[in-house]
Amino acid sequence: MWRYIGQKILYGFLVILGVVTLVFFLFNILPGDPARMMLGQRADAESIEMIRRDLGSDQPVAKQYLAYLNDLSPISFHNNSDEESYWYLAPEKYSPYQTLARGDEHSLVLKAPYLRRSYQSKRKVTDIIATAFPQTAVLAVTAMTIAVVLGIILGVICALYKDTWIDRLTLFLSTMGMSLPSFFAAILIAWFFAYVLGNVTHLNMFGNLFTVDDYGCGEYLDLKNLILPAITLGIRPLAVLVQLTKSSMLDALSQDYVRTARAKGMPYRRVVFRHALRNALNPIVTSASGWFAGLLAGAVFVEYVFDWKGMGVVIVDGLEKYDFPVVMGVLLFVCILLVLINIVVDILYGILDPRVRVGR
16 A cells, blocks of 8 residues: 555656646747836836846756756755845745755755746735635535535436436436536526526625625625535536446446345345445546546636636736746646645545555
């Protein structure tokens, strides 16, 4: 087991390194001068050159790449002074940090990964992610909870009542859910439930998890703004999980151990929920984990339509303003999440199915 976990961590590290390399070189060959974006089109040549030197964009691309890896690495080399270029910041700028070794000119420090600063707001990218990610996480967890609970319940019902009108209706609705694009579903649901039926539902077409009080007394938690985006984001995984649960349950119910349990007089409900459903959960857990990671990474359209202040809005704003450090930081953060989720899923898969022998 531990050997298997070590292999997954190593593979995950290689994947992250590959994504870092791809993202860095992709955004460094895109058109646009960060210095001119920061100073405006009327900036003088001396100011532009100063900003380029400060950002390190006046150096060869290979040197910039090594500097970027140095910023991202938890163990990094940095100057003991604050007089040189952007990526060799003095350790004091990485607060908190721990000095592992100190030389005359450079120090080896242990710190949190540094994703650099926004070109526009000058805020650290880590601070921007820390503000936006909880919003996306709440939305994704709520959407995935709705999809998993309803998907398993409806899938089991369809398996138990195969070829009935319940099964056919559920199949029709799930097919529509899988074929409906997220951006179109978001616009349609926002218009129908918040505009057409707004007097009945009292839901807002736009809103965030926290709403500013009308009397200027601060913010308050407004959970009703979570309903429509969570339902919209959960439609597609719900449709997939219904069909997957039905298929897995039908396969499990046809196994010999189910017939043996029934022949021994075990109640049918106990056979279904204690034995068949447990063995049918393996592909469901795998699919749900993949969808959850996808929801964290792909909630861009839903968040943008509902004006939900999460990672999707940050990515869109960063692309519109050519704020490359923000976009790069968000992409790397999502990549790390995907790797961690995949590792956890592999471990859970081995726990749920005793027949799986990981590490062999």
